[in-house]
Amino acid sequence: GAGVSQSPSNKVTEKGKDVELRCDPISGHTALYWYRQRLGQGLEFLIYFQGNSAPDKSGLPSDRFSAERTGESVSTLTIQRTQQEDSAVYLCASSLVRGDYGYTFGSGTRLTVV
Amino acid sequence: DQQVKQNSPSLSVQEGRISILNCDYTNSMFDYFLWYKKYPAEGPTFLISISSIKDKNEDGRFTVFLNKSAKHLSLHIVPSQPGDSAVYFCAAINRGGGADGLTFGKGTHLIIQP
Numbered sequence: 628g629a630g631v632s633q634s635p636s637n638k639v640t641e642k643g644k645d646v647e648l649r650c651d652p653i654s655g656h657t658a659l660y661w662y663r664q665r666l667g668q669g670l671e672f673l674i675y676f677q678g679n680s681a682p683d684k685s686g687l688p689s690d691r692f693s694a695e696r697t698g699e700s701v702s703t704l705t706i707q708r709t710q711q712e713d714s715a716v717y718l719c720a721s722s723l724v725r726g727d728y729g730y731t732f733g734s735g736t737r738l739t740v741v
Numbered sequence: 742d743q744q745v746k747q748n749s750p751s752l753s754v755q756e757g758r759i760s761i762l763n764c765d766y767t768n769s770m771f772d773y774f775l776w777y778k779k780y781p782a783e784g785p786t787f788l789i790s791i792s793s794i795k796d797k798n799e800d801g802r803f804t805v806f807l808n809k810s811a812k813h814l815s816l817h818i819v820p821s822q823p824g825d826s827a828v829y830f831c832a833a834i835n836r837g838g839g840a841d842g843l844t845f846g847k848g849t850h851l852i853i854q855p
Contacts, residue, residue, distance in 0.1 A: 631784070660842065669745070669830060670785070672842025683841040718784055728775055728834060728843060732784030 631733035633719050639739045640709055648704045648736045650719030658722045659696055661704050663715040677725050709740045744768045745833050747846035755854050760818040762849050764831030771833040776805060776816045779828045826853045
């Protein structure tokens, strides 16, 4: 597609359940990022994928968070045993190559844990 | 510990005048800086960037100034237009250190008054 597509756009889940968020980057973009924005905060880096290289997971806040990406295609971010503090907008971004920080962001998934 | 700070949560400017958005950072290893703009319910969009080897970068109505000694950057928008009303995020990265993720400020909500 023309832009970065994220689904679902909204997700309400009960505390303790697992959730899976999906990101479809721009075709041909080798770099893919996940960020989250909690209420009143700036964006927080979570994880970075570059082609088939090992991802940079340095921003993941706990081992309940994991992400996968196959090649240069779709990525999924999984949060296990969700907590209320996980409530945030989760944003995916892609760029053509590593080092191009003028990312294209998707519209995000608003996750609410109740 | 907030490494990128935008101390004004909001700013109101009259249409046609200059808008000046400010950003301070504490990490002297940051060597690349960006501004993103965000409308409600959309992902951020890249506006303009500057490398630490420069002190100014201009793109149309948008100019970013960097003062390394003061660890301060600013975004100037001249003239301000109604469509500029949005939240503006300052972001920084230590490219030379091999960092992959941007560090964002909390944002400034710019309101352009007719």
